[in-house]
Amino acid sequence: MLAGLIVAIAETEGEGVLRAELPLAGQTLIEQQARLLASAGATHLVLLVERLPPALLAAVDRLRRDGLSVEIARNVAEAADRVHPEERLVLLADGVVADRAMLDRLLAQPDGALLTLPDTPVHAEWERIDAETRWGGLMLLDGALLRTTAAMLGDWDLQSTLLRRVLQAGALYVAAPAGVLAIAGARDVLPEIERALGRRRTDAGTGLLDRIVFAPAARWAAPLAMRGMVAPAWFAWGAVALIGVAGGLALIGRPGIGLGIAMLSGPVAALGRRVAALGWRAGGDERRWRIRVAAAALLALTWQLYAGDAGWGVFALAGAILGLELALAGHRRFIGRPQPTPGWLADLDTAIWGLLPFALFDAWVAGLAAMAVHMLVTLLMSQRLTARKASECP
Template identity: 50%
Template sequence: MLTGLIVAGEEASDGSCLRAELPIAGQTVLEHQGRLLVEAGAARIMIVAERLTPLLTQASARLRRDGISVELVRQVDDVAQRVRPEEKLLLLADGVVTDLSAAERLLAGAAPSILVLPDAAETRGWELIDASARWAGLLLADGELVRRTARMLGEWELQSTLLRNAIQSGAERVPVQGIAILARVEDGGAAQLVEQAISRGATRRPTGLVDRYVFDPLARLLAPKAMGAMVDPGLLRTGSAALLMLAALLLVGGWRWPALILALLSGPLDTLGRHLGALSLRLRRDRERSRQLRLAAAGAAQLALGWNLREFGWGSVAMAAATLGFMTALLEHQRWIGKPTPRPLWLAETDLLIWLLLPFGLAGWWTAGLAVQTLAAFGSLIAVQRLTRRQS
C-alpha cells in the first residue's frame, strides 16, 4: 500500500497565506499535490498541518468530494500511529509542484530514495544535502523510517528530519533528469509561472478534426479565466452531456434546429472540461465516467434524430441505429484490439458527426446528413480495422 504524505505549514513569502493554499491550475497547491499522489498510486493522502486553516479544510473537503481518502493530522505522532512498518510513503514537500514522471521515477526503485538536483546557481533555493546535491522535494520512505523519525523528533520539523534520516539510511538518489515540471511555489507570482508551465505541458490528445482545429484553440484561450474562477471540470463535462440529452428531448418533440445548436455547443464545453481536467490532474476514473456519460447522451440524441426524421421513411431510424452500432464497434475495437498509431484525425467521433450534419441541415437535407453520418461511422470502423491489422 502506498500513502501520500503532504506537509502543509510554511507561509507564503508575502505572508498572505500558506504555500499550500496558493491557487494553481484552478485549485490550491495542496489539491494539486494530492491529485498527483493519487495519480501515482497512493491509496490515501495524509496531510500534516499543525494549523488547520479554513482554506486547508475546504481544499481537503474538495479532495474527499472527488472520492480521495484524505486524513488531516496535526501531530507527527499521529502519522506514526497510522502507518504500518512495511507501508510505503511518498512525501511531497511543502509548496513543491511537479508532474507524474517525478513520482514514477522514485516509485520505480526501493525505499528509501530521494529526488535530487545538482548544486548549482539556479538551484540555490532548494535544500542542500551535501557538497554536490540538493533535495528536489520528493522522498520515498517506508513506515518504519517514518515511525522511527517520529519517535526522535522532539522540536525538530518532520520534513527535514525525515530527509536526514533517509540520507543516513543510505537512500538512493534519483536525479531529476527528464522531469518537465519541478518548482517551489512560495508566492503568487511563482504560482502563476508554474501554472503557465503546467498549461504548456498538459497532455490532452485531440479526439478528431473539429476538436483539434476548432475546440482546442478555444479551450486554451478560455482556460486561464476558468482556472482563475476555479471552475470544476466535472461540471463542464456533465453540462456537455446534459446539452446532448436536452437535444435528444427536443428532437423527439420535433425541434431540429434548437437541438442541433445545443449539440454543437456541447462540443466546446466538453473540450474545455477535458482541458481543465488535464491541467488539474483529475482522476482517471472521473475522466472516464464523464466520457461514458457523454457517449450515452450522444447515442440518445442520434436515435432521437432518426425518430425525428421518420417522416421521410423508417429508414432514418435504421440509419441512426446503424450509426450508433458502427460507433460502438469502433470504440470497442480500439478498446480491445488497439488504436492505430498515430490515430488519424479524420476518423468519426461524436463532434465530427454532429458538425457533419450542419451543412445538410442548412440545405434542408436532413436525411442526407444522417446518411453521411452512417457512412462516416462505417468507413472509420473499416479504416481502424485495417490500420490496426497492419500494425500487428
C-alpha cells in the same frame, strides 16, 4: 503498497495563509499535490498539518468525496502511526508543485531515494544537500524510517530531519527530469506555475477535430478556467447538457439551432478534460453520458424528420447508426488508449460537426446516411486495429 505524506505547515510570505490553501489549477495546492500522488498509485494519503483552516478542511472533504483515502495528522507522531512500517512512502515537501515525470522517476528507484537539483542560483530556494546538490522536494523512504525518525524528532523540523536520515541511510540521488517543479511560497508566483502547468502535454484526443480545433481552444481557455477555480465537472456535464438541449430543439422542429448548440459540446468537453488533466483529476462517466444523450437526440431528430415526410426509412437509418456505435464501442474498449489511431475515424464530435454542410442545405437524411457510411468505414478499420492488437497479445 504506496503511501503519500504531504507536509502542509508553512505559511505564505506576508499573507498568513498556508501554502496548501493557495489556488492552483482550479483547486487548492493541497488538492493538486494529493491528486498527483494518487495518480502515481498512492493508496492512502496522510496530510501533516498543525492547523486546519476552513479552506483546507473543505479541500480535504472534496478529496474524500472523490474517493481518495485521506487522513489528517496534527503532529509527526500521528503521521507515523498512519503509515505501516513496511509501506513505501513518498514525501512531498511543503508547497512543492511537481510534475508526474518527477514522481515516476523517483518511484522507479528502490526505497531510499531523493529527487535532486543542481546547486545553481536559479535553485537557491531549494534545501541544500551538499556543495553541488539541492533537494527537489520529493523523497522516497519506508514507513519504518518515518517511525524511528518520529521517535527521536523532538522539536526538529520533520522535512529536514527526514532528509538527513535518508541521506545517512545511503539514499540514491535522482536527478529531476525536465518538467514542472516549483515552490509555491507566495501568491505572486502562482501565475508562472500555472503557465508552466498549462504547457504540459495532456490528452489532446484522437480525432482530427480534437487535435486541430478543440485542443488549441482548450489550451487557450484552460488558464482562465483555472484562475476562476471552475471544476472540470462543470464543463464535462455542461457538454452533456448542450447535447440534451440540442435534442429538445430538434424535437420541436428547430434542428438547425440544435446542431449549432451541439457543436459547442465538443470544445466544452475538451476544456473540461484539459482542466482535469492539469489538476490530476480523474474523469467520470461524462463521456458515456454524452453518447447516450446524443443517441436520444438522434432519435428526436429522426422523429422530426419522419413527421416531415421523410418516411419510415429514416428510422432504419437511425437504427443502423446506433448499431454501428454499439459495435464501435466494443472495439474502442479493446483497442484502448493511448495507442495511436487514425484521426479520420468517426467519433461523436465528427458525427455532429459532419452534419453541418448537410444542415445548411436542409439535407438531414443525406447527412445521416453519410454519417452511417463514415461509421461503417470506421468499424472496418477498427476491426483491423483489433485484429492487430490481438495478434500482439501473448
